[in-house]
Amino acid sequence: MRSALNDDGMDRVERLVAELRAIERLNVDYWRKDGPETYEMLGLLARRERRAEILSQLLTLTPRLTEGMGRPWVSRKSNQRAKGKAGVSVGFSGNLK
Numbered sequence: 092m093r094s095a096l097n098d099d100g101m102d103r104v105e106r107l108v109a110e111l112r113a114i115e116r117l118n119v120d121y122w123r124k125d126g127p128e129t130y131e132m133l134g135l136l137a138r139r140e141r142r143a144e145i146l147s148q149l150l151t152l153t154p155r156l157t158e159g160m161g162r163p164w165v166s167r168k169s170n171q172r173a174k175g176k177a178g179v180s181v182g183f184s185g186n187l188k
């Protein structure tokens with residue numbers, strides 16, 4: 092039952108992401124026009140509203156889908172920075188070491 096819920100949730104996320112991409116394409120077309128018509132400006136405003144709704148829905152869906160998975164979007168940073176092995180370093184005088 093849990094996997095079916097996750098599959099339904101993933102389908103919904105995929106649909107919302109596809110809608111966000113379509114909104115982005117339409118917005119790019121809008122901004123490329125020199126003198127957009129009034130109906131095009133109203134469309135832009137409606138798309139902005141819908142985009143905010145979609146992002147809100149994605150934020151509520153995502154925690155439920157990743158429950159028990161930890162944080163898959165968080166990656167560990169390399170220890171090289173902490174150890175100073177990142178390559179070229181610059182001293183306070185500005186000279187390369």
